[in-house]
Amino acid sequence: MKEFSMRQEYAWRSMFVAALLPLFALTILGQIVRIQTSDEAQLFRDQANEFAMVKRTFYPERGEIYDRNGHLLAGNETIYTVGVNIPDMIDASALAREVSAQLGLDYEETYQKLLNPYGLIFVPLKNFVRADELAPLKETFEQMKKDAAAAYRPSALSGLEFQPTLQRSYPENELASNIIGFFNRDSRGNFGVEEKYNDLLAGTPVEAWVPQDPNRAAEIPKAPDGTTLILTIDRDLQAAAEQSLDQALFEYGAHNGSIVIMDPRNGEILAMATTPRLNLNEFWRYGEYYSQSYEYNPAISMQYEPGSVFKILTMAAGLDSGAVTRDTLYNDLGSIVVGEVLIQNWDRRPWGVQDMTGCLQHSLNVCHAWISTSMGQDIFYGYMQRFGVGRPTGVDLAGETAGRLKVPGDADWYPVDLGTNAFGQGVAVSPIQMLMAASAIANDGYMVTPHVLYGMVSEGRQVNIHMEPAGMPIRTETAHILSDMLATSLESEASLALVPGYRVAGKTGTAEIPVNGYYDSSLTNVSFIGWGPVDDPQFIIYVWIERPSTSIWANDTAAPLFSEIAQKTVILLNIPPDIIRHQIAGQ
Amino acid sequence: MINVTHLTHAYRQAPWRVQRQWAGAFLLGVLALAMISALYLDVTAQTAIVGREIQTLQFETIKVQHENADLQTRLATLLSNANMEARAQMLGFRPAEAGEIHYLVVPGYVRPKGVNLAVTEPATSTLATPPEYTQSLLEWFSTYLQPPASGIAGGVLP
Numbered sequence: 001m002k003e004f005s006m007r008q009e010y011a012w013r014s015m016f017v018a019a020l021l022p023l024f025a026l027t028i029l030g031q032i033v034r035i036q037t038s039d040e041a042q043l044f045r046d047q048a049n050e051f052a053m054v055k056r057t058f059y060p061e062r063g064e065i066y067d068r069n070g071h072l073l074a075g076n077e078t079i080y081t082v083g084v085n086i087p088d089m090i091d092a093s094a095l096a097r098e099v100s101a102q103l104g105l106d107y108e109e110t111y112q113k114l115l116n117p118y119g120l121i122f123v124p125l126k127n128f129v130r131a132d133e134l135a136p137l138k139e140t141f142e143q144m145k146k147d148a149a150a151a152y153r154p155s156a157l158s159g160l161e162f163q164p165t166l167q168r169s170y171p172e173n174e175l176a177s178n179i180i181g182f183f184n185r186d187s188r189g190n191f192g193v194e195e196k197y198n199d200l201l202a203g204t205p206v207e208a209w210v211p212q213d214p215n216r217a218a219e220i221p222k223a224p225d226g227t228t229l230i231l232t233i234d235r236d237l238q239a240a241a242e243q244s245l246d247q248a249l250f251e252y253g254a255h256n257g258s259i260v261i262m263d264p265r266n267g268e269i270l271a272m273a274t275t276p277r278l279n280l281n282e283f284w285r286y287g288e289y290y291s292q293s294y295e296y297n298p299a300i301s302m303q304y305e306p307g308s309v310f311k312i313l314t315m316a317a318g319l320d321s322g323a324v325t326r327d328t329l330y331n332d333l334g335s336i337v338v339g340e341v342l343i344q345n346w347d348r349r350p351w352g353v354q355d356m357t358g359c360l361q362h363s364l365n366v367c368h369a370w371i372s373t374s375m376g377q378d379i380f381y382g383y384m385q386r387f388g389v390g391r392p393t394g395v396d397l398a399g400e401t402a403g404r405l406k407v408p409g410d411a412d413w414y415p416v417d418l419g420t421n422a423f424g425q426g427v428a429v430s431p432i433q434m435l436m437a438a439s440a441i442a443n444d445g446y447m448v449t450p451h452v453l454y455g456m457v458s459e460g461r462q463v464n465i466h467m468e469p470a471g472m473p474i475r476t477e478t479a480h481i482l483s484d485m486l487a488t489s490l491e492s493e494a495s496l497a498l499v500p501g502y503r504v505a506g507k508t509g510t511a512e513i514p515v516n517g518y519y520d521s522s523l524t525n526v527s528f529i530g531w532g533p534v535d536d537p538q539f540i541i542y543v544w545i546e547r548p549s550t551s552i553w554a555n556d557t558a559a560p561l562f563s564e565i566a567q568k569t570v571i572l573l574n575i576p577p578d579i580i581r582h583q584i585a586g587q
Numbered sequence: 588m589i590n591v592t593h594l595t596h597a598y599r600q601a602p603w604r605v606q607r608q609w610a611g612a613f614l615l616g617v618l619a620l621a622m623i624s625a626l627y628l629d630v631t632a633q634t635a636i637v638g639r640e641i642q643t644l645q646f647e648t649i650k651v652q653h654e655n656a657d658l659q660t661r662l663a664t665l666l667s668n669a670n671m672e673a674r675a676q677m678l679g680f681r682p683a684e685a686g687e688i689h690y691l692v693v694p695g696y697v698r699p700k701g702v703n704l705a706v707t708e709p710a711t712s713t714l715a716t717p718p719e720y721t722q723s724l725l726e727w728f729s730t731y732l733q734p735p736a737s738g739i740a741g742g743v744l745p
Contacts, residue, residue, distance in 0.1 A: 066702065066704065069701075071663070071666070072659065072663035075659055077660045077661075164649075164650075166656060169660045171667050175667075175668060220645055228704060236668060239672075460705060460706040461705055464701065567685055570685070571685060571688065574698070576690040577685075577690075
């Protein structure tokens with residue numbers, strides 16, 4: 001009986017303990033649930049979520065720039081930010097000593113940066129370090145790491161990191177710098193193509209929340225690379241033009257100059273040489289070369305009085321309007337009065353009876369003033385506006401100037417302007433404007449829009465650009481007649497602009513520079529515009545030289561430079577001499 | 588008959604057997620839980636490893652892209668106009684003069700018009716999913732059993 005009582009007691013105890021244990025377990029479970037569902041838990045979860053995902057922006061690789069033959073003009077290269085991850089740092093002194101010695105930094109300054117990181121986890125010590133500059137430090141770092149690992153101890157350079165990023169690189173340095181522009185460290189394109197097509201080149205950055213937890217690894221969205229651009233520029237022709245320009249400026253003692261070569265059939269700019277040129281890999285030296293932004297690419301940004309090259313537009317208008325014909329004779333008396341102002345020839349003497357070819361050949365101001373006044377202001381300015389004078393050409397380069405064409409009704413227009421404008425005074429144009437206007441004469445009356453973009457490549461697909469003509473300011477017949485007249489005038493005077501084996505048309509321009517409101521006859525800007533071969537024009541070249549000192553005349557300076565460039569152009573563009581071309585055509 | 592019923596009843600009611608059944612069921616539960624836990628741990632660990640691998644591969648991709656860009660730029664620098672001109676001059680070449688050029692008519696030759704940088708196969712942003720992720724066990728088994736396609740190995744070599 002006693003035994004039974006004891007067993008019963010034990011049973012009760014056991015049952016009590018057995019009941020207590022699940023109760024305890026249930027309490028724990030209840031507490032777990034309570035904690036998990038409490039407001040504090042939610043707060044912790046929210047805080048954790050903030051760190052679980054990181055919002056990152058993925059920047060696409062900037063699109064490259066090629067010339068028309070596939071030569072890389074602007075690409076990308078890896079540069080590094082050298083810094084120290086503070087939690088991994090062991091020996092600040094060793095780090096400061098090695099980094100400052102290898103990268104040319106001040107030891108004390110570097111050391112203090114590492115000792116006082118001001119809460120930073122990663123302390124950058126030097127930005128924009130090129131791979132070749134970094135190579136010795138990287139080698140030392142790897143060697144010390146290897147030695148430390150062999151000795152089972154941490155490296156003294158622990159914490160040192162090299163963070164790579166892409167930077168713009170220009171393999172051709174200063175070649176075509178005025179066309180390409182540059183991409184600065186504020187991630188902005190400046191000048192030229194880099195600025196004009198910045199959005200295309202940059203691509204579209206993609207923002208995404210990236211999980212820190214590898215269990216939640218998600219696909220990082222692919223940011224498509226920026227669009228690659230193919231330019232109409234021919235690298236070798238560009239180099240040849242730049243060499244010739246530099247040589248000419250030296251020979252003629254000139255300040256600056258521009259050479260633009262364009263295909264008159266479609267407006268593709270084949271070369272555009274200007275001075276001075278910036279090494280694009282050292283774009284931060286911009287201030288050493290230019291004081292004004294328009295100096296970066298004067299071929300599109302600088303406006304000036306064109307002088308006598310403008311006469312081809314006046315003659316085109318005169319012929320097209322019917323005011324004159326090729327055979328119209330004009331008795332040049334050496335002066336003419338327009339708007340009660342006396343206008344004289346460049347040599348201030350009469351040239352007697354001249355046909356229109358003679359007027360062009362001898363570049364007679366009086367004759368051209370007579371043509372413009374014969375047409376009347378409405379017709380003359382109507383033609384000039386159709387030629388695009390006084391408005392931007394729309395060339396796809398940043399920083400183009402509009403030029404200036406005063407027209408009747410403007411506050412600063414005077415009747416004499418009708419006469420002076422006819423020979424390129426009192427009107428302001430840029431080289432590219434002059435080239436666009438003259439393209440109508442070279443291209444059967446159709447004016448083309450100058451452009452540098454040949455094609456675009458995006459996602460592996462290439463799209464080439466086809467530009468429509470910008471207008472037809474003159475008839476085809478007029479264009480042919482005027483081209484022939486200009487070619488004849490060059491041949492008649494045995495101009496230095498002639499190109500052996502090729503018939504070219506063109507016109508010189510010597511423009512006096514206005515100083516304090518008066519023209520200074522000792523200071524000139526000289527120019528030449530010409531194209532060829534006359535029966536099938538494949539290039540049009542504009543040469544402009546500022547203030548040559550060896551001679552103030554375009555005949556002595558701009559004309560031979562045109563000839564030199566044209567000879568290089570026909571070789572580099574594989575244009576056979578006229579006689580061979582005609583033979584081929586006859587076969 | 589009574590004996591058989593009695594025996595069956597006695598067998599069923601045996602306390603040691605009931606306890607063993609309970610213990611067995613409990614152990615089975617523990618085993619199932621352990622298996623599920625092990626499976627979960629394995630999957631979690633593998634996911635973590637693959638996640639790290641993905642991150643590593645992404646870093647590798649960026650590294651390779653950088654190397655590509657570097658090599659392309661380096662090549663362009665080596666082939667730049669200034670370098671090529673200098674190398675040509677070192678080799679004794681000089682720019683041709685107009686009179687030194689001979690033009691030949693090559694029947695059927697068409698001068699190439701500009702450069703074409705388009706790639707033949709446009710890059711697609713989404714990669715094709717490997718069959719391992721989509722095919723059923725039966726499909727995989729039939730593929731496995733299928734004889735290899737007759738190629739050069741099974742054909743006649745020229």
